[in-house]
Amino acid sequence: MLRNQADRMAVNMPIQGLAADIIKLAMIAADKLIREKYREVRMVLQIHDELLFEVPEPQSEKFARDIKAEMEGVFSMSVPLIADVKIGDNWGEV
Amino acid sequence: MATKKRLILIDSNALIHRAYHALPPLTTKKGEIVNAVYGYTSVLLNVLAKFKPEYIVAAFDLKEPTFRHKEFKDYKATRVKAPDDLYAQIPRVKELVEAFNIPIAEKAGYEADDLLATFARKTEKLHPDVEVIVVTGDLDTLQLVNDRTKVFALRRGMSDSVLYDEKAIFERYGLKPDQMNDYKGLRGDPSDNLPGVKGVGEKTAAELLQKYGTLENIYKNLPEIKEGIRKKLEKDKVQAYFSKRLATLVDNVPVDFDLEKARAEDFSRVKVINLLREMEFFSLLRRLPGYEEHMKDIEEEKSVQEEKSGEIAYKKIQSNELPLIKKYVSISSDGEIGEILNGMALGIDSRSAFYVSKIDEKIKNILADEKIKKIGFDLKKDWRILDGNKTPLKGMDFDVQIAAYLLKSGSNLSWEDLVMQELGVMVEKEDKKKGQATLVFQEDEKAFEKICRRAALNFSLKEKLEKDLEKISREQLEYGKEKTIKTLFENIEMPLVEILARMEKAGIKINKTVLRGISEKLDRRVEKLDKEIQKMAGVEFNVNSNVQLREVLYEKMKIPATDIKKGKTGYSTASPELQKIKSLHPVIEKIEEYRELFKLKTTYLDTLPNMTDSFSRLHTTFNQAVTTTGRLSSSDPNLQNIPIRTELGQMIRTAFEAEQGYRLVSADYSQIELRIAAHLSGDVRMITTFLSGEDIHTATAARVNKIDLDKVGKKMRSAAKALNFGIIYGMSTFGFAQSAGVDQEEAREFIRKYFANYPQGRSARVHPEIFCQLSPGGAISRRGENFGARKRIRRNGNGTTPLYSGNKLVKRDAAQPGGPDGGQYAYPGPGG
Numbered sequence: 001m002l003r004n005q006a007d008r009m010a011v012n013m014p015i016q017g018l019a020a021d022i023i024k025l026a027m028i029a030a031d032k033l034i035r036e037k038y039r040e041v042r043m044v045l046q047i048h049d050e051l052l053f054e055v056p057e058p059q060s061e062k063f064a065r066d067i068k069a070e071m072e073g074v075f076s077m078s079v080p081l082i083a084d085v086k087i088g089d090n091w092g093e094v
Numbered sequence: 095m096a097t098k099k100r101l102i103l104i105d106s107n108a109l110i111h112r113a114y115h116a117l118p119p120l121t122t123k124k125g126e127i128v129n130a131v132y133g134y135t136s137v138l139l140n141v142l143a144k145f146k147p148e149y150i151v152a153a154f155d156l157k158e159p160t161f162r163h164k165e166f167k168d169y170k171a172t173r174v175k176a177p178d179d180l181y182a183q184i185p186r187v188k189e190l191v192e193a194f195n196i197p198i199a200e201k202a203g204y205e206a207d208d209l210l211a212t213f214a215r216k217t218e219k220l221h222p223d224v225e226v227i228v229v230t231g232d233l234d235t236l237q238l239v240n241d242r243t244k245v246f247a248l249r250r251g252m253s254d255s256v257l258y259d260e261k262a263i264f265e266r267y268g269l270k271p272d273q274m275n276d277y278k279g280l281r282g283d284p285s286d287n288l289p290g291v292k293g294v295g296e297k298t299a300a301e302l303l304q305k306y307g308t309l310e311n312i313y314k315n316l317p318e319i320k321e322g323i324r325k326k327l328e329k330d331k332v333q334a335y336f337s338k339r340l341a342t343l344v345d346n347v348p349v350d351f352d353l354e355k356a357r358a359e360d361f362s363r364v365k366v367i368n369l370l371r372e373m374e375f376f377s378l379l380r381r382l383p384g385y386e387e388h389m390k391d392i393e394e395e396k397s398v399q400e401e402k403s404g405e406i407a408y409k410k411i412q413s414n415e416l417p418l419i420k421k422y423v424s425i426s427s428d429g430e431i432g433e434i435l436n437g438m439a440l441g442i443d444s445r446s447a448f449y450v451s452k453i454d455e456k457i458k459n460i461l462a463d464e465k466i467k468k469i470g471f472d473l474k475k476d477w478r479i480l481d482g483n484k485t486p487l488k489g490m491d492f493d494v495q496i497a498a499y500l501l502k503s504g505s506n507l508s509w510e511d512l513v514m515q516e517l518g519v520m521v522e523k524e525d526k527k528k529g530q531a532t533l534v535f536q537e538d539e540k541a542f543e544k545i546c547r548r549a550a551l552n553f554s555l556k557e558k559l560e561k562d563l564e565k566i567s568r569e570q571l572e573y574g575k576e577k578t579i580k581t582l583f584e585n586i587e588m589p590l591v592e593i594l595a596r597m598e599k600a601g602i603k604i605n606k607t608v609l610r611g612i613s614e615k616l617d618r619r620v621e622k623l624d625k626e627i628q629k630m631a632g633v634e635f636n637v638n639s640n641v642q643l644r645e646v647l648y649e650k651m652k653i654p655a656t657d658i659k660k661g662k663t664g665y666s667t668a669s670p671e672l673q674k675i676k677s678l679h680p681v682i683e684k685i686e687e688y689r690e691l692f693k694l695k696t697t698y699l700d701t702l703p704n705m706t707d708s709f710s711r712l713h714t715t716f717n718q719a720v721t722t723t724g725r726l727s728s729s730d731p732n733l734q735n736i737p738i739r740t741e742l743g744q745m746i747r748t749a750f751e752a753e754q755g756y757r758l759v760s761a762d763y764s765q766i767e768l769r770i771a772a773h774l775s776g777d778v779r780m781i782t783t784f785l786s787g788e789d790i791h792t793a794t795a796a797r798v799n800k801i802d803l804d805k806v807g808k809k810m811r812s813a814a815k816a817l818n819f820g821i822i823y824g825m826s827t828f829g830f831a832q833s834a835g836v837d838q839e840e841a842r843e844f845i846r847k848y849f850a851n852y853p854q855g856r857s858a859r860v861h862p863e864i865f866c867q868l869s870p871g872g873a874i875s876r877r878g879e880n881f882g883a884r885k886r887i888r889r890n891g892n893g894t895t896p897l898y899s900g901n902k903l904v905k906r907d908a909a910q911p912g913g914p915d916g917g918q919y920a921y922p923g924p925g926g
Contacts, residue, residue, distance in 0.1 A: 015770045016723035022766065023725075024586050031593045042600045043593070045750075046716065046726055047733050049763040054600070060757040067761050077773040079784035082764040087757050090605070092748030094760035 022081070023049060025074040033070050038063055052091065060087050098225040101149040101217055101356065102141060103210045104196075105230035109134050109248075110187060112231025114180045116252045123502065128373045130183040133252050135190060135370070139381045140255075141229050141246065142358075149224065149356040151213060152191045153199040153206035154184070160203055162340050186373070193369050195361040204347050207235050211343035216351050218242050224353070227257075232285070236263055237343060239271035254662070268300045276309040279338030288337040291330040298323060309338050363388040371518065376511050379520075389520045407446040408546035413456040416440065416448055422491075423460065424469035424556065426549040427479045428541070435483045437542070441469070441549030444557065449542040458485055467491035469556045471509050471548070474718070477595040494552055496587050497559040499719035500579055501566070513551050516558050521547070587718065594716045594726075601711035606703045608749040613699040616691055616742075623688040630681040637688055643667045653679050691742070698736065698746055705731060712750075765790065768818055791815040 023046065030051060034041045038055070041063060045052040051071075055063045064085040071083040086094040113133020120129040141147075191198055199209050207230070214226045218240075226243040228235045235245050236258055245258040256262065263271050280299035282290020294302075302319075306312040313331065316324055327334070363384060370379050379385055409415075424441035428449075437451035440460070450457055460466055461480065466489055470476050473493045480487045498512050510521045567578035628634055633650055635642040641663070648655045648665050655665045657674045665671075669686065676682045706712045714728045721727055728734060737743035752758045768790055772780040783793040788803070795806040795814035806814075 014774060015767050016725060018770050018774070019763075019766050020721075020724035020726070021582070021586065022770075023763070024590055026761075026763075027593055028586065028589055031589075043597050044600050044602045044758075045597070045714070045733065047728070047736075048738070049766050051761050052602070053759045053761070054602070054752050054756050055759050057755055057757050060759055064759050064761070067759065071761055071763065077769065078776070078781050079769045079772050081766070081769065083761045084764050085759060085761045087759050089752055089757060090748045091602075091750035091758060091760070092744050092746075094758050 019049065022075045023051075026051060026071045026083075029070045029074050030067060033066060037066070052094075055087075099149070099221075099223055100145050100147040101213075101221075101224050101226050101353065102145060102147040102151070102358075103213055103226060103228045104138070104141075104150070104152040105206050105210055105228060105232075105235060106134070106152050106187065106191075107155045107184075107206050108231040108234070109137055109229070110180070110184060110231075112248055113137075113252060114183070116248075119179075122372075122374050126182075126373070127179045128183065128186065128375075130180060131186045131190065131373060132375055132378070134187050135375060135378055136252065136381075137229065137248070138191075138194070139378060139383075141227075142383060143381070145227060145246075147227075147358050149353055150196050150358045151199050151356045152196050153209040153213075154188070155206050156200050156202050158202040160205055160208075161344075162205070166336065166340055190366075190369055193361060193365040195359040197356055199349070201347060201349055204344060208344040208347050209349065210235060211238055211345040212347040212349060213351050214238050214243050215345040217353060221353055234283075234286075234341070235343065237271055237274040237341075238345075239263055250662075269303055273303050273308070275338050275342045276303055276312075278341035279309045279334045280312075282337055283341060286340070288340055289330070289333045290337045291326055291334050293326045294323065309334060374515060376514050379514070408449070408543050408550070409446075410449045410451070410542050413450050413452065413454050416450070416456070417442060419460055419466060422467050422469060422553075422556075424549045424553040425461070425473075425476055425487075426470065426545050426552065427476045428545050429479050429483075431475065431478045432482055433479075435479060435485075437545075439542070439545040439549035441546070441553045444550055444554035447546035447549040447553075449546050453483065453485055462486045462488050464489040469494065469552055471495045471512075471552055471555075472719075474591050474595045474598070474716075477592065478598060481595070481599060490588065490591050492556045492560070493588065493591060494555040494559055495719050496591070497556075497563060497583060500583055500587065501559065501562050509548070512555065517551065517554055519551065521551070590718065594718060598713050598715060601707065601713035603751045603753055604702055604706050604710055604712045605749045605751050606706075606710065609699050609703055609746075612745050612749070613695060616695050616699060620688065620691050620695065623684055623691065627681060627684050627688060630679075630684065637685065638692070640667045643685070647675075647681075651679065651681070653682075694737075694742060694746070698731065702731060702749070791818060794818050 027043065027046060030043055030053070034043065038059060040056050041059070042054045043051060044054050051067075053063070053067065064087055068083050068085045072081045075081065088094040110130045110133075113136075114130040117129040117133050119127050120132055121127050188198060199213070200206070201209060210228055214228065217224055217226050222242075224242075226238075228238060228243065228245045230245060231248050233245075233247060236247075239245055239258055239260055241260065246255060247258060248255050258266075260271060263269065263274070267274070267277065269277055277299050278288060278290065280291050280294050280302065281296060282288045290299075302312050302323075303309075306315055312319070312327065316327060319327065363382070366382060367379060367385070367388070370376075370382070419440070419442060422442075424447070426439045426441070426447075428436040428438055435453060437449055438453065438457075439447045439449045440457075441447035453461075461468075462485075468476075468487065468490050469492045470490075471494050473487075473490045477487045477490065494512070495509075498507060498516070507515065508523070510523050513519050513521050563580050563583060567580040570578040624637055627637055631646045631651060633646060635646050637643060644664050644667050647653050647667065648658075653675055655675075658671050659666045659668075669689070672682050672686065676686075702712060712731070714733055715730050717727045717729060736746050750758075768780075769784055772784055779793075779797070780790070783790050789811075791811050791814045792803055792806045794817065795801075795810040796803045798814060798817075799806070799810060
C-alpha cells in the first residue's frame with residue numbers, strides 16, 4: 001500500500017510542485033501590481049489555486065482585468081495559463 | 095513478585111521484517127533507507143526502559159538454508175523475497191546492537207528463534223532466579239511460554255505490544271503454549287507457507303485441540319470426529335505432522351550459552367549517539383537512557399572552555415552598547431503575535447548575541463534598514479510580532495526554517511530538531527506553558543540567555559544551510575538547469591515572507607450574523623439526520639459515539655464487517671472503512687453526511703466567530719514550510735478544508751465579505767494541474783485541446799469513446815473528468831469508479847481506453863521518473879525537477895499533508911483525486 005501511495009505521489013509531485021511555484025509567482029506579481037498601481041487594494045487570501053483581493057469599489061473592474069493579465073503571464077508553458085476573475089460582495093459570490 | 099533478574103532474548107529478524115513493513119520508508123539525507131533500523135532501535139529502547147534487563151542477547155538468522163529448507167522445499171516459498179533495501183539494513187542493525195554492547199547470536203543451519211528456544215530452556219534449567227522475555231515481531235515463539243518465560247510481541251504495526259504469558263495465550267487461542275505447534279500443524283502458517291490441514295481454520299483447530307490435547311491424540315481418535323472434518327484430517331495427515339514438526343522450535347541447538355556473557359553492560363554513549371545521529375534518529379536520541387546527563391556534561395565542559403577562551407557572549411545590554419552591525423543580523427523576538435514585546439535578541443555572529451529589552455530608535459533603525467540583512471527562524475512571525483509593536487521589519491533575507499524546508503521538504507522539523515540535525519547541538523524543548531509563564535512574568539537570566547542562544551544558533555544555521563543551498567545549486571547548474579534551489583529560495587520563497595505577513599495582518603472580514611444563521615440551519619439538518627439514522631437503525635443511540643455506532647452497525651444491524659479493519663476496541667467506524675460498506679445499507683450515507691455536517695459546524699461555523707479581532711476580521715496563519723508539495727497551507731483556521739463544490743461550503747464562504755465600500759475580487763487559475771500535466775508530459779493531443787480552447791473533459795470523453803465532440807453527453811463528460819484528474823493523481827480503479835459513478839468493470843475498461851489514447855500519459859503513470867525527465871528547463875524548482883529519484887518520494891510518501899491527501903472534506907472537484915480511499919486498493923495497472 002505504501003508503495004502504491006508513493007507512486008501516486010511521484011506523479012502528483014511535479015505537478016503540484018509546479019502549481020505551487022506558479023501561484024507563488026502570481027502572488028509576487030500581484031504584490032508588485034498593488035504597490036505600483038493599486039495602493040488601497042489588499043490581497044487577503046490564497047486558497048488552492050485562487051487569490052482573493054479586497055478592492056475599493058470604483059477600482060474593482062479595472063483591477064480584475066489587470067490581475068488576470070498578470071497571473072496569466074507569470075509563467076510560460078506549452079499551453080496557456082488561464083485565470084478566471086470574478087467580482088462580488090462576498091466569497092460565496094465570486 | 096519480587097524484582098526478578100531478567101534475560102531479554104531478541105528475535106532480530108522478526109523485528110526487522112516487522113519494522114520494515116510497518117513503517118514508511120524513512121530515508122536519511124544521504125538516501126539510505128533506515129526504517130527497519132529505526133523500528134528496531136525504537137523497540138530496543140522501549141524494552142530496555144520497560145524491563146531493565148540484567149541480561150540481553152540479540153539473535154539473528156544467517157543466509158544459509160536451515161534444516162527446514164532442506165526438509166521442505168516450499169518452506170517460506172510464498173514469502174516474497176524481501177527487497178534489497180531490507181537486507182541492506184541488517185548490518186546497520188548489527189552495528190547498532192554492537193554499539194549497545196549487546197552480544198549477537200547466530201548459527202548456520204538454524205533460525206534465530208531456534209537459538210532463542212535453546213537459550214530460554216537452558217536458562218530455565220540453570221538459573222531459576224531469571225525470568226526470560228522473548229522480544230519478537232511474530233508469534234512463532236509463543237510455544238516457549240511457561241511460568242518462567244514470556245513473549246513480548248508487537249501487534250498492529252509497531253505501536254502496540256502484548257506481553258504473552260500462559261494466561262494471555264489461553265485468552266487469545268484457548269490453548270496452552272505447548273499446543274501452539276499442534277495448532278500450527280492443523281491450521282498451517284501462511285507466512286511460512288506451512289500447509290497444515292486444508293480447510294481447518296483457527297476455530298476448528300482450537301476446538302479440536304481443546305478436546306484432544308495434541309495432534310497425535312486427534313489422529314488417534316479420528317473415528318469420533320464428525321465426518322466433514324475427519325475427511326480433511328485424513329487427507330492431509332502427512333502435511334499436518336510435517337507442519338507441526340517444522341513449526342516446532344529446536345531447543346537443543348548445539349551452542350554454548352553462558353548467561354554471564356549476556357550481562358547487559360553499560361555502553362558507550364558517544365558511539366550510540368553518533369550512530370543515531372548518523373541515521374538521523376533525533377527523536378530516539380531523547381529516549382536514550384542517560385542521554386540528557388551525557389549531553390549536560392558535554393555542555394558544561396564546553397561552556398567552561400568557552401568562558402575561559404572568552405568566545406561566547408550572551409549579554410543583556412542597552413542599545414548604545416551594541417557593536418556596529420553592518421551586513422547581517424540574526425533576530426529573535428521575545429514575545430507572541432498580538433502581545434507587547436518583552437525584548438529581543440540580536441545575533442551578530444554564531445557566537446555572540448545581545449539582548450535588548452527596550453526597542454528604541456537605534457534598534458528600530460537597524461530593524462527597518464533594508465540593507466542590513468535579517469536572519470531568523472520563521473521571520474514572518476517576527477515581522478508580525480514587531481509590527482504589533484509599531485516596529486517595521488525590513489530586509490528579511492534568510493529564514494532558516496524555509497531554507498531547511500527546501501532542502502528537505504516535508505520533514506517539518508521543530509527548531510530544536512533542526513539545530514540538532516544541522517549543528518549537533520542539543521537544546522531542550524521548551525514546555526510551552528511553563529516557558530511562557532517565565533517569559534511573561536520575569537526577565538530572569540535563563541530566559542534572555544535562551545533567546546540569545548537562539549539568535550546565535552540561527553546565525554550558525556544560516557551559514558550551514560547557505561552552503562547546502564549553494565552546493566545543490568551548483569549541481570543543478572552543472573546538470574543544465576537554469577533555475578536552481580537557490581533562485582527558488584531567493585526569488586520566490588523569501589520575497590513571499592513579507593507578502594504573507596501582510597496578508598495575515600490584513601485578514602478578512604467575517605459576517606457573524608450570516609454564520610449564526612447557517613449554524614442554526616445546520617442544527618436542524620443535523621437533528622433531522624440524527625433522527626433518520628436512529629429510525630433506520632431501529633434504536634436510540636448517540637451517532638457521535640464510535641462505541642455505540644460500532645455496536646449498532648455491526649451487531650444490532652448485522653452489517654457484514656468482513657473487510658472492516660479491526661482496532662483495539664473492535665471493528666473500525668472510521669470514514670474510509672465505512673466507505674467499504676456504503677453499498678450495503680443506506681444508513682452509511684446518512685452517517686457520512688451527519689459527520690460532515692457536524693464537523694463543518696464545529697470547525698467553522700461555531701469557531702470562526704470567536705477567532706476574529708474586534709473589527710470582525712479573521713487572521714489565518716499561512717504556512718510556508720509544511721507541505722511536501724511546496725504548496726502553502728493555512729491554519730487557525732485551516733481554510734483549505736472548506737469544501738469547494740458543496741452547497742454548504744458555498745454557504746460558509748458567503749460569510750467572508752468585503753468591507754463597506756470595497757468588493758472582493760477572486761482570481762482563480764483554471765485547471766492548472768491538467769495544464770501542467772499536458773505541459774510536462776508533452777502529450778500533443780492534450781496540448782492541442784488546451785491551445786484551441788476546447789473543453790479538456792469533453793475532448794477526453796470523445797477520444798476515449800471514439801465519438802465526435804458534440805455527441806459527448808453529461809455522464810460521459812463527468813466520467814472523463816474524474817479520469818483526467820484520477821490519472822494524474824494515480825487514482826485506483828476503485829476510486830475512479832466511485833467518483834465517476836460507474837462500476838469497477840466499466841472503470842477498468844475506461845482506464846484501458848484512456849491509456850490507449852494518451853500514451854504519454856501512460857508512461858507518466860507507470861514510470862514517474864520518465865515523467866520527471868520530460869519536464870523541460872522551464873520547470874522552476876527543485877520540487878518540480880528533482881523527483882527523478884524515487885527514493886526521495888518514497889520517503890515523503892507518508893509524510894505531511896499535500897493538498898489532496900487525507901481529509902474527506904477537501905473536495906476540490908467532483909473527481910476528488912487521490913482521496914483517502916484510493917490508497918487502500920492496489921491499482922491493477924493500466925493493462926490488467
